[in-house]
Amino acid sequence: MILITGASGQIGVDLADELVARHGPDTVLVTDLRMPEKLRPNRVYDVLDVTYMESVEKIIQQHSIHTIYHLAGILSATGERYPELAWNVNVNGVRNVLEAARRFECRVFWPSSIAVFGPTTPKVSTPQSTVTEPGTMYGVTKVTGELLCKFHTTHHDLDVRSVRFPGIISHAAPPGGGTTDWAVDMFFQAVRHRHYTCFVTENTRLPMMYMPDAVKSVLDLMEADGDRITIRTSYNLTAFSFTAGELAAAIQTHIPDFSVDYQPDFRQDIADSWPESIDDHHARDEWDWQPEYDLDAMVQDMLHHVRIRIEKEAAEAAIDSDLND
Ligand code: SER
Numbered sequence: 001m002i003l004i005t006g007a008s009g010q011i012g013v014d015l016a017d018e019l020v021a022r023h024g025p026d027t028v029l030v031t032d033l034r035m036p037e038k039l040r041p042n043r044v045y046d047v048l049d050v051t052y053m054e055s056v057e058k059i060i061q062q063h064s065i066h067t068i069y070h071l072a073g074i075l076s077a078t079g080e081r082y083p084e085l086a087w088n089v090n091v092n093g094v095r096n097v098l099e100a101a102r103r104f105e106c107r108v109f110w111p112s113s114i115a116v117f118g119p120t121t122p123k124v125s126t127p128q129s130t131v132t133e134p135g136t137m138y139g140v141t142k143v144t145g146e147l148l149c150k151f152h153t154t155h156h157d158l159d160v161r162s163v164r165f166p167g168i169i170s171h172a173a174p175p176g177g178g179t180t181d182w183a184v185d186m187f188f189q190a191v192r193h194r195h196y197t198c199f200v201t202e203n204t205r206l207p208m209m210y211m212p213d214a215v216k217s218v219l220d221l222m223e224a225d226g227d228r229i230t231i232r233t234s235y236n237l238t239a240f241s242f243t244a245g246e247l248a249a250a251i252q253t254h255i256p257d258f259s260v261d262y263q264p265d266f267r268q269d270i271a272d273s274w275p276e277s278i279d280d281h282h283a284r285d286e287w288d289w290q291p292e293y294d295l296d297a298m299v300q301d302m303l304h305h306v307r308i309r310i311e312k313e314a315a316e317a318a319i320d321s322d323l324n325d
Pocket of ligand 1: 075076077115177
């Protein structure tokens, strides 16, 4: 069976859907700190706190896990507020998963981030191998995790694969506590209120990717021939880069009366310390990475799905209020 940790998070929800679609029902064990409110059919759920080694080992053993998508983690903005929590979940979590994977001979996918880079890293077309001196605790945990992954591959022959995700844009599950969350929030506020107050400046440019491509990248990498995988820390990866102002303009081509004002907060400093664009040629050359969505295609598809979601939520709320009357 396949184990997903942190499966209620932004990536986990979409990745679980795709894994079930590919491998069939009852092949995916979906875990998080708490059970989700709405359970999906054809899914096996359990509760897992990855900071407890015994719990990680027990679940792997109980369900005969062979592959782990270890997604449980604290994102950058939350990590700045709660650095000890970020260290505990992100570093002890990945350490426990890698140790257990070694013992039970599992393959592992683990997401790293552009947050491994910092103010001293070249900002444009950031290379694979460069300075990794992050300014955030989140970045510190991701650099540590990358090195642990490499250590387990070289010392224990574990098959761990990883990518440095840029900001990910999605509609199924919201991101929580990230610096790139503005790129998701903007869509929901555009559809709901025709206005968004953005927490980074108009000219803040960051590398990004649409969720279908993020899921595809994970599965492409996991399915790639092991001989082709030369990076055992974490692969640079990107689809496109845009500024907050450019995303607003792209949304305005569909919603002309949409407006944005900019009120940067503490997340601006984090965004400013990250690259504007990423050189991901290793992923493209070694496992044929190729994103399918450009900015315009992503914006069109996001707006379509965000509208459906908001209409569905409104209909559900109306039913609930009728029932309560
Ligand atoms: N999207 C993440 C964040 O903003 C970066 O990995 O924290």
